[in-house]
Amino acid sequence: MSEDQGIEPVAVSITGLRKSFGDKTVLDGVDLTIRRGEFVVLLGPSGTGKTTLLRLLTGLEVPDAGEVLVPGRRTTVYQEPRLIPSKRVLANVLIGLRRNRITREAGLAALAEVQLDGKANQWPATLSGGEAQRAALARALVRDPELLLLDEPFAALDALTRLRMQDLVGELVARHRPAVLMVTHDVDEAVRLADRVIVLDRGRFAVDTTIAVPRPRERTDPDILRYHTDFLAHLGVGDPDRRLLRSTP
Structure with a gap:
C-alpha cells in the first residue's frame, strides 16, 4: 500500500480489450483496473463473455486487440474442484x-x-x-496469488454450503489481500461479497459500481436491497425503470 496515498497498487490493468469468435464480438473494447485486495464480481447472462474474460487473464485465450497486464502469480478456482x-x-x-x-x-x-x-x-x-x-x-x-480468479466456484453447492463458502472466501480474501475477479450468475452472492460489481452486456460494461455498504452485509439492509434490485433490472429481471445505479469510479 502506498504510504502517501493509502491506495493499494494496481494488480490488473486492461485497456481496449476486444475478443471475437467468428462473427460474434464477445468483448468490445473493455477497460478494467483491479487493485490489490479488491474484490470485483462480474455479472451477466450466459454467453456474454464473462468466462472469456477470465480465460484472457489466465492466458488461455489471446485478445484480438487491447492490452492485458496481470501479475505473474495468479490462479483460478473453477466450479468443479478438479x-x-x-x-x-x-x-x-x-x-x-x-x-x-x-x-x-x-x-x-x-x-x-x-x-x-x-x-x-x-x-x-x-x-x-x-x-x-x-x-x-x-x-x-x-x-x-496476487490475482485470484473465481469462475462460479459455488454454483454446484447446496444453498447452505454455498453461504458458508461465501463467508470463507470473504475471510480469506480479507486476510491474504489478492486482487479478485469472480464470475457468477447470483446477484445475492455478488452484492454480499464484492467491493465492485460489473454487469457485462453485449460485450461492454453496462455497470461498474462500488458496493458502498460495510461488512458484514445483511440481505434485509435497505441499501443492499437497492443494489440487488438495480442489478436484477440491468440483467433484464424486474422493472427496467428501477435501474438507478450508474458506473462509479
Whole structure:
C-alpha cells in the first residue's frame, strides 16, 4: 500500500480489450483496473463473455486487440474442484510445486485455513462437495496469488454450503489481500461479497459500481436491497425503470 496515498497498487490493468469468435464480438473494447485486495464480481447472462474474460487473464485465450497486464502469480478456482482422484488431498494441494518440507508445511497451513486440517491424507472421493471445493481453495492459497480468479466456484453447492463458502472466501480474501475477479450468475452472492460489481452486456460494461455498504452485509439492509434490485433490472429481471445505479469510479 502506498504510504502517501493509502491506495493499494494496481494488480490488473486492461485497456481496449476486444475478443471475437467468428462473427460474434464477445468483448468490445473493455477497460478494467483491479487493485490489490479488491474484490470485483462480474455479472451477466450466459454467453456474454464473462468466462472469456477470465480465460484472457489466465492466458488461455489471446485478445484480438487491447492490452492485458496481470501479475505473474495468479490462479483460478473453477466450479468443479478438479482434484486428481489418484492423489491424496495434500498432494492435490501441492500439485505442480516442488515437494519439500517448506511446501508441505505451507500446504498443511492452507488446509487448516479452509478447515480441512484433518483431511490431508484423505482421498478426494471421501470429501463432500463443499470439502472438495475448500481443497481447491487451499490449492490456490498455497501459491500466494496476487490475482485470484473465481469462475462460479459455488454454483454446484447446496444453498447452505454455498453461504458458508461465501463467508470463507470473504475471510480469506480479507486476510491474504489478492486482487479478485469472480464470475457468477447470483446477484445475492455478488452484492454480499464484492467491493465492485460489473454487469457485462453485449460485450461492454453496462455497470461498474462500488458496493458502498460495510461488512458484514445483511440481505434485509435497505441499501443492499437497492443494489440487488438495480442489478436484477440491468440483467433484464424486474422493472427496467428501477435501474438507478450508474458506473462509479
